[in-house]
Amino acid sequence: MAGKISLAIAAERSASLLDGLVGYALRRAHNRMMADLAPTLAPLELRPVLFAMLAVIRANPDIIQMGLGTQLGIQRANLVPLINELTGRNLITRRADPRDRRALTLHLTREGEALLDQAATLIAEHERRMLARLSATERNRLLELLEKIAAE
Amino acid sequence: MAGKISLAIAAERSASLLDGLVGYALRRAHNRMMADLAPTLAPLELRPVLFAMLAVIRANPDIIQMGLGTQLGIQRANLVPLINELTGRNLITRRADPRDRRALTLHLTREGEALLDQAATLIAEHERRMLARLSATERNRLLELLEKIAAE
DNA sequence: TATTGTTATACTCTATAACTATA
DNA sequence: TATAGTTATAGAGTATAACAATA
Numbered sequence: 001m002a003g004k005i006s007l008a009i010a011a012e013r014s015a016s017l018l019d020g021l022v023g024y025a026l027r028r029a030h031n032r033m034m035a036d037l038a039p040t041l042a043p044l045e046l047r048p049v050l051f052a053m054l055a056v057i058r059a060n061p062d063i064i065q066m067g068l069g070t071q072l073g074i075q076r077a078n079l080v081p082l083i084n085e086l087t088g089r090n091l092i093t094r095r096a097d098p099r100d101r102r103a104l105t106l107h108l109t110r111e112g113e114a115l116l117d118q119a120a121t122l123i124a125e126h127e128r129r130m131l132a133r134l135s136a137t138e139r140n141r142l143l144e145l146l147e148k149i150a151a152e
Numbered sequence: 153m154a155g156k157i158s159l160a161i162a163a164e165r166s167a168s169l170l171d172g173l174v175g176y177a178l179r180r181a182h183n184r185m186m187a188d189l190a191p192t193l194a195p196l197e198l199r200p201v202l203f204a205m206l207a208v209i210r211a212n213p214d215i216i217q218m219g220l221g222t223q224l225g226i227q228r229a230n231l232v233p234l235i236n237e238l239t240g241r242n243l244i245t246r247r248a249d250p251r252d253r254r255a256l257t258l259h260l261t262r263e264g265e266a267l268l269d270q271a272a273t274l275i276a277e278h279e280r281r282m283l284a285r286l287s288a289t290e291r292n293r294l295l296e297l298l299e300k301i302a303a304e
Numbered sequence: 305t306a307t308t309g310t311t312a313t314a315c316t317c318t319a320t321a322a323c324t325a326t327a
Numbered sequence: 328t329a330t331a332g333t334t335a336t337a338g339a340g341t342a343t344a345a346c347a348a349t350a
Contacts, residue, residue, distance in 0.1 A: 017210075017211070033178055064308080076310085077341095080311080
């Protein structure tokens with residue numbers, strides 16, 4: 001039997017304490033998605049975090065840096081070089097907030113809009129690839145279950 | 153209505169391109185689990201990766217470093233200091249592999265066994281906490297769906 | 305007093321290249 | 328030639344503290 005032969009040849013992997021853990025399954029699924037996402041966005045010279053920033057900025061006109069950081073779980077100190085990267089590439093602009101002179105509002109440029117649209121297309125294909133084994137129903141079910149975990 | 157008031161007060165968060173993405177939901181769920189896992193293991197002075205290593209070593213007697221690295225997705229170069237950490241704390245031992253003198257087999261010490269058992273108890277509680285919103289059926293369903301993504 | 309953006313800094317994780325000893 | 332373990336090193340990502348300007 002082929003099964004027996006490959007079992008003997010393959011590095012045997014016994015069940016461990018990790019096998020029943022949702023946290024471990026989550027880590028492996030997340031790793032596999034991320035391993036495909038980075039190369040997916042590479043042609044646009046975008047990293048996943050930059051895509052996420054562009055998506056949130058477009059969806060939230062006049063959002064300030066603190067708000068962006070809060071939504072994405074990025075601390076304001078770590079956000080600064082990322083914002084600089086996007087402004088340096090003319091993908092977003094910063095404007096003084098007229099109602100709070102400490103704050104800067106963020107906006108996509110036309111180039112930012114165009115790049116985000118391209119990225120969205122690539123990511124849609126990426127999700128189709130990675131979730132090919134799941135039906136549309138399973139995909140929605142998975143989203144619901146993950147939201148239950150992620151919810152505060 | 154309370155809903156309307158809190159909607160006005162809360163930082164408004166509009167739906168973005170991220171909202172329908174399984175990859176993004178995966179990231180948030182993973183982050184939330186990890187944020188709880190590290191403090192869970194801290195009393196034992198164990199990080200998640202060290203727990204995973206102990207679990208795999210116990211489940212796979214005579215496993216060598218390369219095999220451990222492959223199973224956990226850790227490159228052999230990065231595994232070295234982790235192995236040193238566990239041996240330095242007398243949680244595992246290294247033995248020359250009689251069939252391949254390049255390789256070192258890994259084994260739990262009694263202290264390693266005992267610590268792994270304690271960690272397993274803490275992690276079981278951690279999973280119960282984080283998955284409180286899910287029924288047993290949902291939890292199993294989630295595991296299945298995640299495996300479909302993580303599978304090669 | 306508290307908050308926004310900023311700088312500096314440190315620590316963890318991860319990735320690559322090169323070495324040694326064995327196979 | 329290829330592989331197991333090791334060393335050195337560089338790049339991300341993430342965390343904290345402190346400062347100036349403003350609230």
